[in-house]
Amino acid sequence: MHLFYQPGVDSQFLTEDDSRHAIKTLRLSIGDEIAVTDGHGNRHLAVITVANARRCEFRILATQTTQPRPFSIRICVAPTKNIDRIEWFVEKAVEIGIERISFFFGQHSERRILKLERLEKIAVSAMKQSLQSFLPILDNALPFEKLLTSVGEEQRFIAHLPDHDPPVNVAKKATLGGRYVVLIGPEGDFSEKEIDQAVGADFQMVTLGPNRLRTETAALTACQILNFINT
Incomplete structure (x- = not known):
């Protein structure tokens, strides 16, 4: 139907x-x-x-x-220079399952303007395509510092792959049935200051695997991992 x-x-x-x-x-x-x-x-x-x-x-x-899922996923991502990539992420994340998508501008962000109207239409289309009854929340982009103050989820992660001693994969850090939020940086990655700010706001540093991923790929991978461990 x-x-x-x-x-x-x-x-x-x-x-x-x-x-x-x-x-x-x-x-x-x-x-x-x-x-x-x-x-x-x-x-x-x-x-x-x-x-x-x-x-x-x-x-x-x-x-x-339909009752809400027993867990929730929020991905906070910096908009990419090529907006098509973020549109692709929104479409696929909604199809897979996500409760909230928040955007932010970081120190290394190449894009500083984001029009939410088209992304909202893409989210609606993906919801209907995947026969879901919940439309995820899409938040307007905020400066990184303000974004951190908006986070209420208990399980907080920042995806980052340092040169040495990589942290644990998010699949091993996240516990089942949680309220998750994952920070995904821009093409130029997070600055050291932003990483320190996130850690100071109780975010745990995690990886999404051994490979360096594009912003939109990392965001979708985080969404998929958290969905998978809760199935």
Whole structure:
């Protein structure tokens, strides 16, 4: 069954983009059943009552509520110079499973502007593609110092691969069922000052493996590892 997103299901009509997709692309019509999620765990079985490509209306038949996962993953990542790479990360992380994505500008960041609107659309599309009922939170980019003050998760990690004596892999540091947050640095990596600030904020230094990874690859790897150890 086709899944659509309507954050305010009290208004029983699809967004204009979803209306066009339902009527023009999927060729759905009055009487066809669809699934609609509000992005907060509620999925509604509904039937189309008005098949309009600009405002497709529906009537809810039944509602199923999904409980949040017993663990949560938050990835804090510096936007890459090539924004396509961050868009790829957001899409894949949402498909795999993630609760929150936060962006920050570090001392070595090459990108200093981030437009969240397109990333939010990508996240919605990935949620629908993977048939999930929760839409992850996407946070506007903050300076690194301010980002640290926003962290409330108990299991805090900073991914860094120093030249000597590499730390333990995050898979061995993380404990099951936790609230995780992982810091992923920009193309130029974290500065020594930023590493010291993170450690001072109770972040544990971890690796994601022996190889040096691109920013978006590291972010997705951290997400996948934490999902995997909780399966």
